[in-house]
Amino acid sequence: MKFSVRLVIWVVLACFMMVVWYMFGNPAQDNRLWAVAQSCSSSTTESGNQSTHWQTRESSPDTCSPRRNILFMKTHKTASSTILNILFRFGEKHKLKFAFPDGRNDFEYPSPFQCSQVKNYRPGECFNIVCNHMRFDAQEVAKLLPEDSVYITILRDPALMFESSFHYYNKAIPLTWGIVGDDKLAAFLNNPWAYYTPGAYNAFYLRNLLMFDFGFNNNLEPEDPEVARAIRGLSKSFHLALIAEHFEESLVLLKETLCWTTEDLAFFQLNARRSLSVSRLGPELRAKALAWNGADWRLYRHFNATFWARREAYGEQRMQREVAKLREINARLRAICIEGGEAVDAAEVKDSGLSPWQPLGESSILGYNIRENLDPEDTALCRKMLTPEIQYLSNLGVSLWLTRLWGWIQKSIF
Secondary structure, three states: OOHHHHHHHHHHHHHHHHHHHHHHHOOOOOOOOOOOOOOOOHOOOOOOOOOOOOOOOOOOOOOOOOOEEEEOOOOOOHHHHHHHHHHHHHHHHHOOOEEEOOOOOOOOOOOOOOOOOOOOOOOOOOOOEEEEOEEEEHHHHHOOOOOOEEEEEOOOOOOHHHHHHHHHHHHHHHHHHHOOOHHHHHHHHHHHHHOOOOHHHHHHHHHHHHHHOOOOOOOOOOOHHHHHHHHHHHHHOOOOEHHHHHHHHHHHHHHHHHOOOOHHOOOOOOEEEEEEHHHOHHHHHHHHHHHHHHHHHHHHHHHHHHHHHHHHOOHHHHHHHHHHHHHHHHHHHHHHHHHHHOOHHHHHHHOOHOOOOOOOOOOEEOOOOEEEOOOOOHHHHHHHHHHHHHHHHOOOOOOHHHHHHHHHHHHHOO
16 A cells, blocks of 8 residues: 555656656757857956966976866766865865855756856856756856866766666656566667657656767767767867766876866765666677767767877876875875775765765665764865765755755655
8 A cells, every 4th residue: 555655646746747847847959059158257256267278288286377267067977976076175175156056956957058047146247166967058158157267077988877877867767667677778778769759758868868968969870960060069168078987097187187286186986876786788788878879979989089198198107196196195085084994885874964865766876984083174074075965065055945855755755
């Protein structure tokens, strides 16, 4: 009886969310235009970016100025939550001005980004950092940031990204509810058009999610000229694309691009899944996942090539030294901060302030316990590094009433 009641509530809620989505949030599939965008008036923001020259160079605090005007295009299921934590800490430390959403943790995703989605936005107002989930629109974003801002993002192998997205969002995607069997991922990839309908509720999570996040039609085939046009536009907009599979090396290149210190980029992996919840893709399924996400695969290969070109220009021995320095700092902080030295299942997280957001109906995301009896300075740093996105946003003063309402509904049903 209890299960039946929960099922009825869930069906009613799903129907309600679909109605809201079709009325207000149905994302347009047309591509973004790459016209020259008007930036904000930089006189209203803290001066930090002294140069628009971002190409590879020997950067240190003695030879360059730290960059403080930044767009981070936060993509889904790409280790972007870890980058977000780094940006939160840097911005908070230097009292920078964030452009935040209002009432939720994203900019009304999956609707295309508009400046009006920024809390208390006034035309011409400048911000230092824009970093929450959005569906990218270059012209709208440019209205928030000075002209010398650095645009960064992070990409992930589309096969791995698809596997992660499929499992994380499947209960929120009605198209997947009818898939039977123990391996729904394999069933979908073996015959995707039997389950997939373009434009259906949350269908964008199932195909070319990178293209969708960047504001383009996610149903384009890889050979479509619009895909090449999208890649050219993104290449002009973004100064650096991090690669999730080479995360530490990406941070080293980010350090150089932003003229930050290694300490600024120290991190703990956030929002990671339990290993048992990860499907291992064999060669056949991997090939099918890449074919199904062909536009993303083309996009990824382009920026992966630019990453390796930047890495080569940086120098192998220099890269190894910087990665070793980053690992040394991370290891030291891990020993100081984390009880047991590693992440734990969600049920084992003792402090609700460190408990990560979970996918619908599951508890697959790992969290951390902070060590006890730390001195105040270590406690402050450790807590910031271990705090998940939702709680950190709240600590920064962001109202999350809609996000928290959705979380309460999830827990009530499941």
